[in-house]
Amino acid sequence: MPSLAESMDALRAIADSAPVSALASAFAANGHEFALVGGPVRDALLGRPVTDLDFTTSARPEETQRILETLSGSVWDVGRDFGTIAARVHGETVEVTTYRAEIYRDDSRKPEVTYGDTIEGDLVRRDFTINALALMLPELRLVDVSGGVEDLLAGVIRTPASPAVSFTDDPLRMLRAARFAAQLGFDVEAGTLAAMAEYADRLDIISAERIRDELVKLLSAPDPAPGIRLLVDTGLADRFLPELTALVTTQDDHGRHKDVYEHSLTVLRQAIELEIARRAPEETAPDLVLRLAALLHDIGKPATRRFERGGVTFHHHDVVGAKLAKKRLRELRFDNDTIKRVARLVELHLRFFGYSDQQWTDAAVRRYVRDAGEELERLHILTRADVTTRNRRKAERLEHAYDDIERRIAELAEAEELAAVRPELDGGQIMRLLGIPAGPLVGRAYRYLLEVRLDEGPIGAEAAEDRLRAWYAEQPEANPEANGA
Known part of the structure; x- marks a missing residue:
């Protein structure tokens, strides 16, 4: 991890960029708090490239949209129910989300969203401490309510609230823990790991599309194996990819040095x-x-x-x-x-x-x-x-x-x-040469010529015609009387 001075220089460079500076000034002028939040702050502190810019604000979605429209002619609703409005500002795509809290009910696949009033309340509801970080703008004040910086230094993944509450509220966070372990090379804290196993069946309320998206992100890591191990060891893989868990006890052909899971x-x-x-x-x-x-x-x-x-x-x-x-x-x-x-x-x-x-x-x-x-x-x-x-x-x-x-x-x-690779004669040429209409016989003739092509390589159109005539002469359709027709 870079030094604190280097990390703050990286955050300052983001804050001074044209789109971020314009956004921070606009929200401040309208009396609203505004902050860079989550992954971009984490990645800047770790010295990783910052690609996506995610922001949070005290403004409600309607006010956020109004402010963004003063900065851009391209503003759209990403998910108003979740408080998120997006825009193109100085050539960058940005998303701004109202402070919020969300929970999943026992029988619901979708979170219920309520809006919050403080950055601290917003950060506490986030998935992991390393993502519960905010850079308040334009004042450049780092907000860390749950020891996220210490966990970045230690290479640890844990939840801001108790893992039981966090994973009950949003079970997808268990898959995100595995993904971040793979992406960042971090370890999952023992209590968080135990809760992933205890609440694995809670994943069943999450839609297949959201699970798929997390699996894709995990497999996109430089080394997905540590994350996959977490999914298998905690029983999470059983909920959506049980074939993977079944590999664990299937020995290889020789039954010697590895099982099929380790091989995979x-x-x-x-x-x-x-x-x-x-x-x-x-x-x-x-x-x-x-x-x-x-x-x-x-x-x-x-x-x-x-x-x-x-x-x-x-x-x-x-x-x-x-x-x-x-x-x-x-x-x-x-x-x-x-x-x-x-x-x-x-x-x-x-x-x-x-x-x-x-x-x-x-x-x-x-x-x-x-x-x-x-x-x-x-x-x-x-x-x-x-x-x-x-x-x-x-x-x-x-x-x-x-x-x-x-x-x-x-x-x-x-x-x-x-x-x-294809035969020297196409379907039209086959029909003209044999005087037959379109139908299954043409397909059989084409497949025969393809096999000749694969077996012998290019033989030329004239030789292909001779071979086709000889083949056709042996087909029932060429001599229906001899075949009892």
């Missing part, structure tokens, strides 16, 4: 390292599809575990896992594109293994590329990350094998436009 966390870490190493310079956003696939790639193992001849097998866990991933991500309200991509990666993650024992033909390589489609680069990363063996010789053999298959894919792609 290692794969996730290694996938993130490879993702960062291989991404283009302009790419900065975490690859959520890859990270979900890495975390979930083995969730089919518990359902497929069998004890055979003194060993453990997980036959078809890739196919079963893909189905489970679809089901779980759908229940968490992920979008269809993400669900499809993650499930495809889970289904394909075993396809490569065996290549090191017997090199594939060019046809097999083409099929691998065809089946992976747009997920080929992610599949490269996932397959490499899936090697967690402690046997150095085996690990090196697999690494060299994957280097080889990527080289062959690149060579075939350059020679054959592999990324767009």
Whole structure:
């Protein structure tokens, strides 16, 4: 953590920026308290980049909107019921929320909101002490009502109020504790950790969309594993991702040095390292599809575990896992594109293994590329990350094998436009050549030519026509009388 002087310099720089200075002056001129609050204050004190600007004020939402309209022509209602108004001020998007208190009733998924009158009252109701910090503006006065600065220095996550009250009021805070532990590398205080386990079933009142959003933020951390461990250890994962907890007691194929759960966390870490190493310079956003696939790639193992001849097998866990991933991500309200991509990666993650024992033909390589489609680069990363063996010789053999298959894919792609593998004849050409109308027969003919393309590479349009005629001559539709029609 930076020195106090460095931290205050960072806060002063934020306060002196054009949008913040304009906001502070406008609210002060209208007789209202105004403060930078929560994450931006925390991150400035920690020396982390400050990206979002969140403010709180004594003004009620209607007055906040009126003041913002004097500064910007772009003002909108983010959630008036929650007291939040947003605007674009000097090119920055800002959100201003009225001092508030909120609680969840036992049978409610939505908080009940009441407005407060003091910054101290607002801060006490916040999730954790490290976020219960405010910089009053324009006077540059730091308000810390619950020891948040001390907890930042100690690297501790705890609630301002008792954790029982805090997690009963808003159960989503339990997931946020896991997320902050991963993002900041902090430890959860013992009482707070115990309450996460005690009140885990309270998470059931939270909507799937809000749980999904927290999971996404957790997986976007540089190392999500500590947060995931907290979710599993406290029983929170059981409430929305029970397949993850089921991995804990599922031994790997050899039953020796790791269980499937530990293996999955290692794969996730290694996938993130490879993702960062291989991404283009302009790419900065975490690859959520890859990270979900890495975390979930083995969730089919518990359902497929069998004890055979003194060993453990997980036959078809890739196919079963893909189905489970679809089901779980759908229940968490992920979008269809993400669900499809993650499930495809889970289904394909075993396809490569065996290549090191017997090199594939060019046809097999083409099929691998065809089946992976747009997920080929992610599949490269996932397959490499899936090697967690402690046997150095085996690990090196697999690494060299994957280097080889990527080289062959690149060579075939350059020679054959592999990324767009398709037959030499399209559907229209097939219909004209065979004199047949659109229908299932055209699809069968197209698939036949695609298999020829995959097996043999480009053969040219003339050869493709000859092969198609020969194939059609053997079909029942070509000689209906001989087939009893």
